[in-house]
Amino acid sequence: xSDMVDPLSLDRQVCFALAIAARNVVGLYRPLLEPMGLxxxxxxxxxxxxxxxxxxxxxxSKLLRLDPGTLSPLLKRLEAVxxxxxxxxxxxxxxxxxxxxxxxxxxxxxxxxxPPAIVxxxxxxxxxxxxxxxxxxxxxxxxxxxxx
Amino acid sequence: xSDMVDPLSLDRQVCFALAIAARNVVGLYRPLLEPMGLxxxxxxxxxxxxxxxxxxxxxxSKLLRLDPGTLSPLLKRLEAVxxxxxxxxxxxxxxxxxxxxxxxxxxxxxxxxxPPAIVxxxxxxxxxxxxxxxxxxxxxxxxxxxxx
DNA sequence: CGATAATAGTTTGTACACTAATTATCGTAC
DNA sequence: GTACGATAATTAGTGTACAAACTATTATCG
Numbered sequence: 068x069s070d071m072v073d074p075l076s077l078d079r080q081v082c083f084a085l086a087i088a089a090r091n092v093v094g095l096y097r098p099l100l101e102p103m104g105l106x107x108x109x110x111x112x113x114x115x116x117x118x119x120x121x122x123x124x125x126x127x128s129k130l131l132r133l134d135p136g137t138l139s140p141l142l143k144r145l146e147a148v149x150x151x152x153x154x155x156x157x158x159x160x161x162x163x164x165x166x167x168x169x170x171x172x173x174x175x176x177x178x179x180x181x182p183p184a185i186v187x188x189x190x191x192x193x194x195x196x197x198x199x200x201x202x203x204x205x206x207x208x209x210x211x212x213x214x215x
Numbered sequence: 216x217s218d219m220v221d222p223l224s225l226d227r228q229v230c231f232a233l234a235i236a237a238r239n240v241v242g243l244y245r246p247l248l249e250p251m252g253l254x255x256x257x258x259x260x261x262x263x264x265x266x267x268x269x270x271x272x273x274x275x276s277k278l279l280r281l282d283p284g285t286l287s288p289l290l291k292r293l294e295a296v297x298x299x300x301x302x303x304x305x306x307x308x309x310x311x312x313x314x315x316x317x318x319x320x321x322x323x324x325x326x327x328x329x330p331p332a333i334v335x336x337x338x339x340x341x342x343x344x345x346x347x348x349x350x351x352x353x354x355x356x357x358x359x360x361x362x363x
Numbered sequence: 364c365g366a367t368a369a370t371a372g373t374t375t376g377t378a379c380a381c382t383a384a385t386t387a388t389c390g391t392a393c
Numbered sequence: 394g395t396a397c398g399a400t401a402a403t404t405a406g407t408g409t410a411c412a413a414a415c416t417a418t419t420a421t422c423g
Contacts, residue, residue: 077341078333078334078344079330081347082240082241084348085347086241086255088237088351089236091354092233093234096230132239182227189357190357191354191357198346198350199233199347199350199353200225203229203232203233203347205339207235207236209336210336211239
């Protein structure tokens, strides 16, 4: 046995730490997003749309790695608060064209204050964030390959 | 400007990658835990109880960083499937003493096969996992400190 | 052309996850 | 010893998240 690191308990801690870290960071966004009337997943959808709109549910699903079944009601809420529009594509009535309203587009200015506020609160430097990002990317790739 | 890394977009990707990585890894556990009748959060509760039982809701809440409001119904489900017992503490009727049933205790043998299976599926080596763990610990600490 | 397969979203059912409000119990101070 | 504040857990309400079933539309094959 000796004192080599135990892969089992380490793994437990990694999965555990991953879940907690994700919840904590989302919790960090909450007070910043709430004044804008957004939840964190809704914020991610808006980010995608600010980047490129219109997008279909399938495209959003692929970009955000979220189930269509999760996105469907989420998009209805975003429409209800007036940030997005949901129209059927005229070429293919099956696909939904999700686009921004003027209010949704205007929200971008406010939203751009969020990331620096998060970085400040985290108090981590660029190198640490980059290292984390590298590790996470590796995990995502590893988990994706074997996924379903 | 030059070509230095933009902290804003990096941060977006980090929070984004964190959420996706957490979901993906939980998804990796799903097919392994389902035969045992457990979800991932339920599995974490069982891990805590195998480590040390009995535990109160407050103690579990602190260990797992989960809201008592989240744990309450979760524990009822674990009791319904027969893995845990929920009794009021005789010394202090306010606290709930959560303990294992013989079935819950016996489940441990089966559960010990899970971590190595996850590590295998992830296909990451120890050093990568350790590096990830270090980064996550830093994030958790950073987010916790400023938290409420 | 018409049956069938494939695709895009939605709906349903179960289970987190958090905030806020509520209930029950305990400790303390008067 | 009773009123009061603190503590522990539960409940209510909203919003993800996923799997599976369902609907509507489009594409394809015979």
